[in-house]
Amino acid sequence: MLMYKTRVKEAAVAQDSPPRARLGESARRIVARFAAVACPPEVRSGERTERLLGEFELLLGAMPAGMRKSIPVAFVLFDRAARLYPPARGRRFARLGDREADSYLRAVLAARRGGLAALVRLLKGLVVMCYYELPEVKEQLGYRPGPYIAAVSRRRLVAYGPEIRAVEAAVLAPDPGSPEAGIFPGPRAGG
Amino acid sequence: MSTGPGIPAGMTRQSEVTGDLHIECAVAVVGSGAGGATMAAELAAAGMDVVMVEEGGYHPTETFTAEAGRALRTLYRDGGAGFALGKPPVLFSEGRCVGGSTVVNGGMSWRTPPEVLERWARDEDIAEISEREMEPYFAKVESRLSVGFQDPETIGRDAQLLKAGADARGWKIIPNLRNQLHCAGTNNCTNGCPTGAKRSMLVTSVPRALARGARVFADCRAERITGSGGAVTGVEGRFIRPGGRRGPRLTVRSAVVVAAGGAVQTPALLARSGLQSRSGQLGRNLTLHPNAKVIAFFEEEVTGWHGVHQAFQVREFMDEGILLTAVNLAPSLVALGMPAHGKELGDLMADYNHMVTAGCLIEDTGTGRVRNIPGLGPQVFYQITDKDAARVVRGVMLTAEVMFAAGARRVLLPFSGAPEVHNAAEARDLLARPVPKRSMELFTVHLMGTARMSENPARGVVDSFGAFHGVRGLFVADASLFPGPIGVNPMETILGLVTRNAQRLIQQRDQYGI
Numbered sequence: 001m002l003m004y005k006t007r008v009k010e011a012a013v014a015q016d017s018p019p020r021a022r023l024g025e026s027a028r029r030i031v032a033r034f035a036a037v038a039c040p041p042e043v044r045s046g047e048r049t050e051r052l053l054g055e056f057e058l059l060l061g062a063m064p065a066g067m068r069k070s071i072p073v074a075f076v077l078f079d080r081a082a083r084l085y086p087p088a089r090g091r092r093f094a095r096l097g098d099r100e101a102d103s104y105l106r107a108v109l110a111a112r113r114g115g116l117a118a119l120v121r122l123l124k125g126l127v128v129m130c131y132y133e134l135p136e137v138k139e140q141l142g143y144r145p146g147p148y149i150a151a152v153s154r155r156r157l158v159a160y161g162p163e164i165r166a167v168e169a170a171v172l173a174p175d176p177g178s179p180e181a182g183i184f185p186g187p188r189a190g191g
Numbered sequence: 192m193s194t195g196p197g198i199p200a201g202m203t204r205q206s207e208v209t210g211d212l213h214i215e216c217a218v219a220v221v222g223s224g225a226g227g228a229t230m231a232a233e234l235a236a237a238g239m240d241v242v243m244v245e246e247g248g249y250h251p252t253e254t255f256t257a258e259a260g261r262a263l264r265t266l267y268r269d270g271g272a273g274f275a276l277g278k279p280p281v282l283f284s285e286g287r288c289v290g291g292s293t294v295v296n297g298g299m300s301w302r303t304p305p306e307v308l309e310r311w312a313r314d315e316d317i318a319e320i321s322e323r324e325m326e327p328y329f330a331k332v333e334s335r336l337s338v339g340f341q342d343p344e345t346i347g348r349d350a351q352l353l354k355a356g357a358d359a360r361g362w363k364i365i366p367n368l369r370n371q372l373h374c375a376g377t378n379n380c381t382n383g384c385p386t387g388a389k390r391s392m393l394v395t396s397v398p399r400a401l402a403r404g405a406r407v408f409a410d411c412r413a414e415r416i417t418g419s420g421g422a423v424t425g426v427e428g429r430f431i432r433p434g435g436r437r438g439p440r441l442t443v444r445s446a447v448v449v450a451a452g453g454a455v456q457t458p459a460l461l462a463r464s465g466l467q468s469r470s471g472q473l474g475r476n477l478t479l480h481p482n483a484k485v486i487a488f489f490e491e492e493v494t495g496w497h498g499v500h501q502a503f504q505v506r507e508f509m510d511e512g513i514l515l516t517a518v519n520l521a522p523s524l525v526a527l528g529m530p531a532h533g534k535e536l537g538d539l540m541a542d543y544n545h546m547v548t549a550g551c552l553i554e555d556t557g558t559g560r561v562r563n564i565p566g567l568g569p570q571v572f573y574q575i576t577d578k579d580a581a582r583v584v585r586g587v588m589l590t591a592e593v594m595f596a597a598g599a600r601r602v603l604l605p606f607s608g609a610p611e612v613h614n615a616a617e618a619r620d621l622l623a624r625p626v627p628k629r630s631m632e633l634f635t636v637h638l639m640g641t642a643r644m645s646e647n648p649a650r651g652v653v654d655s656f657g658a659f660h661g662v663r664g665l666f667v668a669d670a671s672l673f674p675g676p677i678g679v680n681p682m683e684t685i686l687g688l689v690t691r692n693a694q695r696l697i698q699q700r701d702q703y704g705i
Contacts, residue, residue, distance in 0.1 A: 018264060019434045040537025055260055062263065062270035065435070066567050102533060109532075110608070118280065118629075121607065125527040128536060132523040133260040141543040143522050145257035145496055149377045152345070153386045156375040159342075167337060167372050168387070171395055172402040175236050 020057035027072040030079045031056060031127065033094040037101045038124045039131040048134060055130035071126070074119060078108070197251075201401040202289070204249055205410035205430040211440040216242040216406070217705035219426045219445040221413040221460060224291020225685040226669035227451030228392035228400060229332070233693035235403035239705055242443055243400070243407045244428050246452075247288035252394060255383030259521035262382035266295050273455070275559060275573035281481055281633040283571070285453055289409050290393030292453065296636065297380050297500045297518065298369040298389045299680035300338040302329045303687065307677045315645035315674045318655040325687055328694075332686040336370035336390040345376030347498015349547040352489065353517040354503050356597030362507035367516075369499075370682070378519050380500040411441050416448050416464040422663035423448040446703045447696070451668040451689075454638040458561045458671060459569035461642065466662060468652040472643055477559040478676040479573060480637035483583050484518075484550035486525065486603040487594035494544050495519035505593065512554030512678060513586040515593060520548050528632055530603060539603075549594055551586025552637075554678035555579045561641050571638075580628050591618040605632040637681050642671035657692040664703055668692060 023031060032049050043049055060068050082093035085104050093104060109124070111117040131137060138144070157164065198204070220231045223245040235241045250265060263271040268287035275281040286292035305322040312320050332338070357364035370390040379385050387394045401407065413428040425445045430438035450457045458474035467473065496519050505515035522543050531539055559573030575583070591602045595615040602618065603611050607630045612618040645651020648660040657672055659665035668689045670681050677684055696703075 038532040038536075040540070041534055042537065058264060059260060059270055061434075062265075062267075063272055064269045064568070067269070067272065105532065117607070124532055128529070128532070129523040129527040130260065132521075132526040132540065133258065138522055141522055141540060142494075143496060143543060145377070145379065148497060149257060149375075149379060149385055152375040152377055155344075156373055156386060156388065160373040164372055164388075168394075171399050 018058075018061045020054070021060040021063075021068050022057060023053070023060075023072055027075055028053060030075045030094050033101065034075065034078070034123070035127050035131065037098070037105050038127050042137075042140075043131055048131070048137075051134055052127070052130050055133050056127065059126065059130060071123070074123060078120060078123065198249065199398060199401050201405060202249055202407045202409060205432060205438050208430050208439050211442070212408075213442045213444075214242055214406075215444045216240040217445060218242070218447040218449060219244060219443040220449040220451055220668075221416075221426060222291060222451035222453065222456070222669065223289050223397055223407060224286060224392060224451065224453065224669065225293050225682050226689045227291065227449065228293075228396035229686050229689045230449050230451060230666075230668045230693050231405050232396040232400040232403070233690060234697065235400045235405040237697045237700070239700070241400060241405040242445070243397075243405060244411050244413050244426055244441065244443065245289050245291075245407060245409045246412045246431070246456075247286070247291075247409065249289040249407075249409045250294075250383065252383070252385065252387040255379065255385040257379055257382060257385075257521070259382055259523050262295065266383055273571065275479065275571040275635075277559070277572060277574040278629045279575070279631045279633055281479060281573055281575070281635055283479065283635045283638060285455065285636075285638070288393075289407060290391045290397060292636065293391035293682065294383055294393050295381050296391075296682060297680070298371055298374075298391075299501060300333065300336065300368050300370045300683045301679040303677055303684040304679060307675070311644070311674045315643070315651055316647060316655075317644050317674070318646065319691070320655065325691065328687040328690045329683065332683060332690055336395055336686070337372040338368055338370050338683070340366045340368060341371070341376070341499050341502055342373055345374055345499045346502045347376065347378065347495060347519070348493045349495035349517045349519055350498060350502035352493065352547055352597040353505070353515075353549060353593065356593035356595070357503075357505050357507070359596040360593060362505055362593070364503050364505045364507070366503055367501055374499055376497070376499045378496045378498060378500050382521075408441055410438075413452070413460055414463070416450070416460065416466065416665065418464075418466075418662065418665075421661070423665045446705050447664045447666065449666045449668050450642075450671075453669050454641045454671045455561050455569050455571055457667060457669055458641040459563050461659075462563050466659070466665070468642075468659075469648050469661060470645070470650050470652055472650070473652050474561040474641050475558065476640040476643050476674070477561060477571065477573060477638065478555050478557075478640045478673075479559070479635040480639075480676055480678075481553045481555055481575060481579065481583060481633045482550050482635055483587050483605040483631060483633055484528070484548055485587060485590050485594065485605060486529075487547045487549060487591070487597075487599035488542055488601050489545050489547065489597075489599055491598075492544050493547055495547055496521075505589075508586075508589060509678060511585070512556075512582055513589065514552045514554075514678065515549065515586065515590050516552070517547055517549040528605070530607065530609075547594060547597075547599070549590050551583070551590050553579055553582045553586055554676045558640070575628060575631070575633070580626070580631065583631055583633070584622050584626050588618055588622045591615065606630045607632065637670070639670040639673040639676060639681060642667045643674045644672050645674065656695040657688070666692065666696065
């Protein structure tokens with residue numbers, strides 16, 4: 001990897017994500033149940049749901065405080081509101097069987113009140129996004145960017161290495177005619 | 192050659208700060224994106240003592256991977272989940288890291304269209320902004336950032352299909368100009384370029400500024416600009432500890448402050464600093480180039496993640512304010528907007544390698560605003576106009592049409608509840624019916640105009656060169672400057688304007704004692 005010959009203080013680089021926002025037990029159960037309905041059936045295999053929840057908590061941790069707090073609340077409301085859905089017969093979403101849970105989610109997504117549908121679309125989007133971040137799911141889709149990136153990066157350096165090194169070095173090189181007042185030296189005005 | 196990930200001299204992160212810091216310098220720059228880093232590098236090259244204050248972290252090239260979720264968490268503000276409130280809401284993303292949005296953008300580098308510059312000069316009486324006057328500044332940034340066309344071996348199949356479709360329709364399509372140094376075509380632009388080929392500020396103007404003595408304080412949120420007697424006196428900020436906890440204070444004393452946090456954060460910072468514009472335009476006049484995307488499915492394997500992020504733009508409909516392109520997205524981001532769940536979602540996503548994600552960018556005519564809401568911070572409000580909604584529908588129809596012309600078997604539309612369409616006629620028939628605004632799924636990464644330039648203080652927040660009307664020593668240097676939308680990717684316009692404005696400030700440095 002080419003890098004600038006700048007003065008470097010040896011230190012570990014912070015690469016970490018913001019800390020995960022831990023869901024409460026209740027919200028966690030609801031999100032897990034939501035994932036089982038919103039994601040493809042394979043989400044139930046292995047420990048995918050658990051790892052999806054881990055991704056979800058990491059994503060939540062990166063969100064602004066308002067969203068971090070309101071998204072779990074929205075899941076709880078979605079869960080409780082299932083009681084008003086006649087086929088649920090008074091049960092919460094997390095307690096519904098697969099068929100009823102799916103039809104409840106479908107009904108809410110198709111709701112005429114656009115705001116409600118948009119909110120649940122957002123929740124669904126966030127959960128399925130986390131599912132498709134799982135490495136084995138990407139692998140199943142045939143999405144393997146790591147080896148591809150490595151190969152084309154090598155190709156680039158082989159084909160253009162000297163030019164790349166020259167341009168990168170120029171970033172730190174003194175400007176022509178420096179010390180200078182910008183690239184277009186002109187009379188200092190006003191002073 | 193690389194010695195492994197390290198911290199360049201002059202860069203300070205929160206983990207290295209144990210107590211409050213007091214700094215004196217000539218110029219404090221808030222933000223290290225296209226505007227902030229360019230301004231800092233120009234001024235530092237002129238011998239000025241420059242300090243950059245950046246809210247995001249320092250993430251060097253070596254740390255970038257293809258994990259979209261990780262990139263959203265580390266390189267973007269709010270995990271990439273910004274919302275402009277309206278019907279429909281518009282999802283937007285901003286970079287928040289050293290290098291700003293240039294670290295996560297697609298690298299499209301287009302000069303401001305001449306007619307836009309003419310309009311700005313005419314409507315806002317902006318000085319020295321003709322195509323001829325801007326030429327040397329654009330030439331300079333293009334040279335610095337290696338702006339050019341892609342090497343042919345990096346053009347992916349999704350881009351080839353877009354071109355094939357446009358050619359079949361007889362539409363004008365052009366190769367993209369990008370700030371790239373022999374881009375490898377990793378298709379990882381939005382997660383941070385893993386080779387450094389994309390000449391973002393992270394690998395150009397930031398190290399250039401550091402090499403000329405500038406200092407960068409990363410992980411530090413600028414809370415307010417301080418002032419006294421009608422002039423700025425510096426910036427006060429707080430380092431951000433992991434988890435968002437407030438860390439030590441940073442107090443910068445400077446004769447000049449440059450606000451370059453982008454069109455959402457800049458007006459918010461100015462407003463919470465108690466700065467007002469006589470024009471009443473601070474935070475207003477927001478335009479955002481709404482985007483809408485379609486997902487087209489092809490019989491052949493496309494493998495859209497092989498090849499450059501965006502290789503071509505269809506320019507046939509620029510007169511209508513519509514630009515079309517194809518942009519590959521990671522599976523998680525495609526799934527985010529899929530109109531399906533459960534097994535149906537799995538079946539759609541199983542064809543990921545047969546998809547082309549294509550979209551339209553709309554030059555909008557309506558405006559929104561940014562407001563500081565107590566307890567919530569800066570909030571964006573934007574209501575798409577009827578005219579722009581009609582443009583979105585037409586743009587989507589044209590995008591579907593170009594995909595079908597390229598051989599797509601079916602296309603998913605970005606309107607909730609819309610069925611998939613199987614040919615161009617079907618798309619035209621469907622979209623001839625009214626499409627409710629609330630059903631539109633809109634996205635943007637181009638936020639502009641919230642501290643617009645005008646020589647008339649009654650109309651603009653800043654003057655022709657980014658100086659805040661009525662506050663000595665305060666400058667704006669980002670897309671907030673734009674008096675209106677530009678219809679093309681805004682990065683080079685920011686770079687060109689800021690390079691020009693930096694030159695002006697250098698010429699006037701004695702006025703500020705810097």
